[in-house]
Amino acid sequence: VFGPVIRWLTKSAGYTPGVDLDAAPYDWRIPPCQLETRDQYFSNTMAQVERLYHNCHQTPVVLLCHSMGGKAAHYFLNFCLLHKGRAWIDQHIHAYVPVGTPHLGAPQGFRAAICEGDTMGLDAFLSVEEGILLARSLGSLIWLFPKKLPPSIPPTVIIRREGVLRVSITTPINLKQLFPSRVKFEHTVRLAVTYGKTTLRSKFQAPEKDSTVTFNSAFCFRTAPFPSENGSEPDRMISISLEEPGLLMGKKKNLLPFDRRVLLDLPVRSTALGFAICMPCWAV
Incomplete structure (x- = not known):
């Protein structure tokens, strides 16, 4: 993953390995507390940061991290x-840049340990x-289990x-992974996206022969207005679901899906900033 980045930094940006560019590989199989107990990994990484600094x-260091490495850096x-205090971080760390880091966890980790394993x-x-035994032998796997953020932690997605x-x-989207008990997928499916109290849906679409379905629809929502001086805008959720056609109920012929799978739930907070940041890594 980092090969092209390192080549560009050394050949085009003038970085020198061991002087102003270094790596901090870790054993991803074990939980972070054991990384320090067994390898003194985080203590050694602090010394490494001080050396680069x-x-x-005395130029602060940028932490560039990929996938679970972003969670390791967050733990770091x-x-x-x-152990050092906020002043040490402010002095030695310029930025923490996670790339594709599953801050909210990844369903693949849960499936690997509980359902399907991971070879x-x-x-x-x-x-x-x-494969299941292998996945369950990894002490770090629970680190990737999907989770909800505590109320005191800012949400992962920030919108304008x-x-x-x-x-x-x-x-x-692989329907076999979402509906493992199915032998055939004879029904069409559609995508439903909910933001706040508004739900938008795509047209029903038939799965391909390999039981996958691809949606080309884009769902656009108007974000919340600025709150009043005495009020505050509460966090909302983006919920992405897959639905099958069900019964038409009542005079309004409301659709009642007989099978529904929630693919993703994300907490969202609106802000005055003019950009969006950090969508988490997500495996289906």
């Missing part, structure tokens, strides 16, 4: 806060049962007030 004439920052590309050597929120899913 002094090598670069809290470790620094506990990690070793299908020729491991059975499904062995009085703007437009555009939601789209461009990758195919």
